[in-house]
Structures are given as structure tokens and as C-alpha cells.
Amino acid sequence: MFNWFEQRLDPYPADAPAMPPRGLWRFILHYARGAEIYMLGLAGCAATIAVVEVVLFGYLGELVNRLAETDPAGFWQLEGRRLLLMGAVLVIGLPLLQVIFSLLMHQTLMGNLPQRIRWQAHRYLLRQSMSYFQDEFAGRIATKLMQTALAVREVAMKFVDVLTYVGVYFIGALVLAASLDGWLALPFLLWGIGYGLLLWWLIPRIGRISEAQADARAVMTGRVVDSYTNISTVKLFSHSSREEAYVRESMDGFLRTVHIQMRLASIQNITLSTLNSVLAFAVTGLGLWLWMQGQITVGAVAIAVPLALRLGNMSHWIMWEFAGLFENIGTVRDGIGSLSLPRMVIDAGDARGLRAGGGGVEFDRVTFRYGGVARPGRGAVLDDLSLKIAPGERIGLVGRSGAGKSTLVNLMLRFHDLETGRILIDGQDIAGVTQESLRAAIGVVTQDTSLLHRSIRDNIAYGRPDASEAEIMRAAEMAEAAEFITGLTDSQGRQGLDVHVGERGVKLSGGQRQRIAIARVLLKDAPILVLDEATSALDSEVEAAIQSQLARLMQGKTVIAIAHRLSTIAQMDRLVVMEAGRIVEQGTHHELLARGGIYAGLWARQSGGFLEAE
Numbered sequence: 001m002f003n004w005f006e007q008r009l010d011p012y013p014a015d016a017p018a019m020p021p022r023g024l025w026r027f028i029l030h031y032a033r034g035a036e037i038y039m040l041g042l043a044g045c046a047a048t049i050a051v052v053e054v055v056l057f058g059y060l061g062e063l064v065n066r067l068a069e070t071d072p073a074g075f076w077q078l079e080g081r082r083l084l085l086m087g088a089v090l091v092i093g094l095p096l097l098q099v100i101f102s103l104l105m106h107q108t109l110m111g112n113l114p115q116r117i118r119w120q121a122h123r124y125l126l127r128q129s130m131s132y133f134q135d136e137f138a139g140r141i142a143t144k145l146m147q148t149a150l151a152v153r154e155v156a157m158k159f160v161d162v163l164t165y166v167g168v169y170f171i172g173a174l175v176l177a178a179s180l181d182g183w184l185a186l187p188f189l190l191w192g193i194g195y196g197l198l199l200w201w202l203i204p205r206i207g208r209i210s211e212a213q214a215d216a217r218a219v220m221t222g223r224v225v226d227s228y229t230n231i232s233t234v235k236l237f238s239h240s241s242r243e244e245a246y247v248r249e250s251m252d253g254f255l256r257t258v259h260i261q262m263r264l265a266s267i268q269n270i271t272l273s274t275l276n277s278v279l280a281f282a283v284t285g286l287g288l289w290l291w292m293q294g295q296i297t298v299g300a301v302a303i304a305v306p307l308a309l310r311l312g313n314m315s316h317w318i319m320w321e322f323a324g325l326f327e328n329i330g331t332v333r334d335g336i337g338s339l340s341l342p343r344m345v346i347d348a349g350d351a352r353g354l355r356a357g358g359g360g361v362e363f364d365r366v367t368f369r370y371g372g373v374a375r376p377g378r379g380a381v382l383d384d385l386s387l388k389i390a391p392g393e394r395i396g397l398v399g400r401s402g403a404g405k406s407t408l409v410n411l412m413l414r415f416h417d418l419e420t421g422r423i424l425i426d427g428q429d430i431a432g433v434t435q436e437s438l439r440a441a442i443g444v445v446t447q448d449t450s451l452l453h454r455s456i457r458d459n460i461a462y463g464r465p466d467a468s469e470a471e472i473m474r475a476a477e478m479a480e481a482a483e484f485i486t487g488l489t490d491s492q493g494r495q496g497l498d499v500h501v502g503e504r505g506v507k508l509s510g511g512q513r514q515r516i517a518i519a520r521v522l523l524k525d526a527p528i529l530v531l532d533e534a535t536s537a538l539d540s541e542v543e544a545a546i547q548s549q550l551a552r553l554m555q556g557k558t559v560i561a562i563a564h565r566l567s568t569i570a571q572m573d574r575l576v577v578m579e580a581g582r583i584v585e586q587g588t589h590h591e592l593l594a595r596g597g598i599y600a601g602l603w604a605r606q607s608g609g610f611l612e613a614e
Contacts, residue, residue: 001103002103002107005103005104005107005108006107006108006111006112008038008107008108008112009034009035009038009108009109009112009113009116010034010112010116011111011112011115011116011119012115012116012119013034013116013119013120015120017120017121017123017124017127018124019124019340019341019342019343020121020124020336020339020340021340022336022340024329024332024333024336027152027332027336027340028152028155028156028332031116031117031120031121031152032113032152032156034116035109035112035113035116035156038104038108038109039109039156039157039160040160041100041104042101042104042105042109042157042160042161043160043161043164045097045100045101045104046101046160046161046162046164046165046168047164047165047168048097049094049097049098049101049165050164050165050166050168050169050172051168051172052089052093052094052097053094053169054169054172054173054176055089056086056089056090057173057176057303057306057307057310058176058179058303059082059086060299060302060303060306061180061297061299061300061302061303062299063079063083063299064297064298064299064302065297065298065299066078066079068297068298068299105157105161109153109157110153110157113152113153113156113157114149114150114152114153115149117148117149117152117153118145118146118149121145121148121149121339122145124339125141125145125339127343128341128343129343129344129345129415129416130345130410130415130416131344131415131416132341132343132344136222136338138222138225138229139221139222139224139225139226139229140218140219140221140222140225140338141338143217143218143221143222144214144218144334144335144338144339145335145339147214147217147218147331147335148331148332148334148335148336148338148339150328150331151214151328151329151331151332151335152328152332152335154324154325154328155325155328155329155332158321158324158325158328159325162318162321162322162325166314166318166321169314170192170311173188173307173311174188174189174192176303176307177303177304177307180296180300180303180304181290181295181296181300183286183290183295184283184286184287184290184296184300184304186286187279187282187283187286187308188279188283188307188308188311190282191275191278191279191311194275195272195275195315198268198271198272198275198319199319199322202264202267202268202319203322203325203326204326205264206261206264206326206327206330207326207327207329207330207333208330209257209260209261209264209330210261210326210327210328210329210330210331211330211331211333211334212257212330213254213257213258213261213327213330214330214331214334214335215334216250216253216254216256216257217254218334218338219250219253219254220247220250220251220253220254222250223246223247223250224247227243227246227247229503229504261327268319269316272315272316272319275315276311276312276315276316277312279308279311279312280305280308280309280312282308283304283305283307283308284305284308287300287301287304287305288301344416344417345414345415345416345417345435347434347435348431348432350432351432351433351434352432352433352434352437353433353434353437354425354426354428354430354433354434354437354438354440354441355426355428356425356426356440356441356526356527356528357391357426357527358391358392358426358527358558359391359392359425359426359441359527359528359557359558360388360389360390360391360424360425360426360427360558361387361388361389361412361423361424361425361528361558361560362387362388362389362423362424362425363385363386363387363388363408363411363412363421363423364386364421364422364423364424365384365385365386365420365421365422366382366384366385366386366408366411366418366420366421366422366423367380367382367383367384367385367418367419367420367421368380368381368382368407368411368416368418368419369381369419370416380419380581381404381407381581382404382407382408382411382581382582383580383581383582384420384421384582385404385408385421385581385582385583386583387408387576387583389558389560390558391426391558392556392557392558393558393559393573393574394554394558394559394561394572394573394574395559395560395561395572395573395574395575395576396561396562396563396569396570396572396574396575396576397409397560397561397562397576397578398563398566398569398575398576398577398578398599398602399577399578399579400579400602401564403578403579403580403581404578404580404581405532405562405578406532406562408578409444409530409532409560409562411423412425412430412442412530412560413438413439413442413444413530414430414431414435414438414439417431418431425438425441425528440526441526441527441528442526442528442529442530443463443521443524443525443526443528443529443530444521444530444532445514445517445518445521445530445531445532446517446532446533447532447533449505449510449513449514449516449517450504450505451501451504451505451508451513451516451517452501453500453501453502453503453504454500454501455494455497455498455499455500455501456485456488456496456497456498456499456501456516457469457472457497457498459501459505459516459520460472460475460476460497460516460519460520460523461523462520463475463519463520463521463522463523463524463525464523464524464525467523469497471523472497472519472523473497475519475520475522475523476515476516476519478519478522479515479516479518479519479522480515481512481515481516481518481519484512484515485497485499490507501513501516518550526557527557527558528557528558528559528560529554529557529558529559529560530559530560530561530562531550531559531560531561531562531563532561532562533562533563533564559572566602566603570589571589572589573588574586574587574588575587575588575589575592575599577592577597577598577599577602579598584597584598585597585598585599
């Protein structure tokens, strides 16, 4: 039975992830899609349970009157059938409704719905543009994802559950009291008005502070995660105290929101307790007075007083549910600001897969500015740049930091869209092909190597997940990594390829991480190879060994290499010298030295094999 209800809602829908709407209710409905029928079932059960409870209260008053008016001998004959019916409703009907209600809530919705939201939101975020992740803490994004998923579930379910139950119950109680005597309904009506005014004043304030609290919590988590992620830097610079102050600032901001929230909670409890006491007193006093005047029966008093006490007891639960509802609304609103953002780079509607051949690349009058706007004192990062790279040609990009070398590569990978111009690969405009197929055709090794917190096998096989063990080891050997891999052991006793490398690969040295990254790209075997300071973290002996393997890897591939150490790219087929977003020189190493221009000056001014700063 549990399994059947758990299988009703698919937690991993296969639909393509789409940008969620920015409006609160449209956002909630977007993520509740597919669960509507079960939420309606939940609302139907809640409404029916409320009606049954009010009917039972009403029957209780009639039963008291029957007991007062009928002698014991004739009671069963007069009331037995109705008593059995109400007993069946109480013992069978109400528990059965609760069973269905509980199964829908706990088995179908409570676990599956937030998982469904996390899955859809995560898939959308994975396809977000690079600039999105460059502008945010990873820990902050993860926190927003997790807490927003739970908040959407709570808002959706509280609306269909609590609001339905409370609305039906209160209206039923009011109607029941009015049916006994119009004056007896007056305390319930006034209590309802007072309760509504309290909600009207309190709930929006809870919503606003909850939104601020959700953001403060995400900032606090982001700062804590940032400290842990960069713990080696913190320790190297002896900045533990500074990090404490940095995190405490965010904790203080979070604590201020908690204090405001708790003040509102105290106001709620004090005011609500007063309202409930007045309701119980008024109903009891008015009921007794009306009975003494002969206007109502004992049964009416027996209904009204317990009903007032029941509403009073429920009111605290209702208030906390409403407070929780608007607290979660605040969290959802905060999450919308991070999750409902458009992708800056999207595939064209008719995008097709890239048909990679020899790997020819052409930059045709490319202009690009970050943000699309020139910054004060600076023009375009790339300015009307044209460059044609023949299939299988190996070029080296040369220039000081900020010349635009890495930007050129990032544009080829389509991490950003061009301002003007176009980039062609094998004659196909990359703006018209899918990003997945484009990046599958390009292998990249960067200076800042980041490994996944998984095994070495998984990290190397990330280049080609279907690779065999022999192919993985062959790639490791070509990257001069096999020897150190076989000697590794981690804290769990795993050895060799099974060793886990830690977050971002922190358990390995910089040179070891770089060799794993090179092995990953070797295994990928893409027709275009980008080496962005690929051997900068290696010592000279290991670099020399890998260079010989890279030379073999480059055979038949189009290669774009970036290096400040000019000796590592001097043997390329062509060197392209960049300055301020433009190409200022091209030629072989010897041709450029003979020309005596910018490249010759850079070569002459190298210290220790690196370009000097300006």
C-alpha cells in the first residue's frame, strides 16, 4: 500500500527543464505541475474531515437533549439507529478519511514533491550560463535550491490542506452556532473578525522577515562554505581570525532576522491567548444566560462551549500554520531571485548537432565586451578580430595578461555570446549548433584544474564515460600519471584508480591534478584541443615527459595553446600575438624573432621563461 502511493508522483520527470516564472503563484504552479490531482485529493479529504467533525459536534448536542428528554428504557429504540450510524462515521469513516489523507500527504507528496522540484531546478541550473556561477557562491546557490524546494512544497500543501480545513471548519462552526441561536453565533463571528485582523497585521510581517532570513541564511552558508573550500589559503595567510569575523558578520545578520521573527511570535501568542480566553468566556456566559432564559436547550450549551474550546485550541495551530505558510512564501520569493533567471547563452530553436570533421576554426570579425558595454577607460576585450585556423594546424596564442587570449577560447566554447561577428567550426556557425555538441568536439586543459570529488577513475573517465579500464590506464600513462596513481591510498583504504581525490582534488598536488586533467582530455580525444597553460603546474622534468606525449596527441588535431612560458609553444606551426583584443603579429617563432617586433621583445624580456609584467 505504501509503495503504491509512493509511486503515484514521479520525483524525476523527464521533461526538458524550462525557466521558472518570476511571479510567486506562477512559480509555485510551475513546480506543482503533475501533482495537482493529488493536492485536490488532499483538499477533498481535509474538507470532508472538517465537515464530519462539525456534524459530530452537532449530533453531540442532539444526543445530550435526547438523554435529557428520554427515559433509559426507550432511548435505544428511539436513538439506536442514528447512534450506530454516527458510531460508524466516527470509528470507520473518519479513520478511513485520515488514512487516505495521510497516505496522500506523507507517501505521495511530502517526499516526492520537493525531490521533483530539486530535480527540475537542478537540471535548469546545470544549463545556466558560466557568468551565473561566476557571480554567485556555489554554497549559496545550493542552499537556495534546497530551501526553495521545501518552501514550495509547504506553501502548496498548506494552501490545499490547512486553508481548506480551516475555512470549512470555521464556516461549519459558525453555521452550527447560528442554527442553535443567532446570538450564540455572535462571539464566534467577533472572534473570527479579531483573528482575521491579527492575521492581516502579523502574516505579511512574517513573510517579509522570512524572505530576509532566507537570504541571510544563504549568505551565511555561502561564507562558511567559501572558508572551507579555500581552507588552505586561510591557513597559509594565518587569517583564521579574519575569517571568523567575516562569517560572524553574516551570522549577526541572520540572528537579527531571527530576533525580529521571535518578537512577532511572542506578539502572536499573547494576542491569540487573549482572544481565545475571551471567546470561551463569552460563549459560556452567553450560553448559560440564553439557557436560563429558556431560549436554548442544554444540548446547545453542550455544543457551543466545547466548540469554542476546540476553536481556541485549533487557533494556535492555525496561526503557526499561517505563519509557516508566509514564512515559506518569503523563502520562495527569495529563491525566485536566484532560480528564475534567464540563461544568457541558449541554443537556437533550430539548433542542430555540430558535425565535427578536421576541426577547422574561423573567427570572423569578432567583437566582444563583458556585459556588452565598454567599461570606463577600456574598450572591447576583442575588437573586430579575425583569425582562421586550418584543420590540423597548431597555433600558439601569445600576449600579456588581459590581451584577450582566454576570452577568445571561451567564446569558441560559447560560454558567452558575441557582440558582433561569428565563429565557425568546420564551416558551421557555432551560434546555430547545440552547446553540448560544440563542447563535445573540444578538449580543454586549463591552468586552474578542478577535479570532481570522486575516484581518480571517475575523473579520468569523465572524458569518455564508456571507456574501458585499459583505455583509462593508457590515458593515465600518456599523461605521465600512472606511476603516482598506483601508489595512492586514501583514508578509506581505497587504492590506485579507486582513490577519491577530495573536493576540487585537494588531496592531490597541483602537478598530480594537472596530469589527471590531461589524461581526461587525452581520453576524450576531441578533434580540437585547447591547452590554456596546461603544463604550468608541472616541474620541468615532468613537463618535458608530458610534452612528448602531447606532441603525439596533437597529431591530426587542431590545437590552440596559450602559455606565458613562450618556450612551451615556440614549436607550434604558427604563433598569434595579441594586444588589447587585436592580433598584432603572426608567424612562426623564427619569423617573429627575425621581424624584431612585439614577440621578439617579449622573448627577449622573459625572466625564468615567463613573460614579465608590464
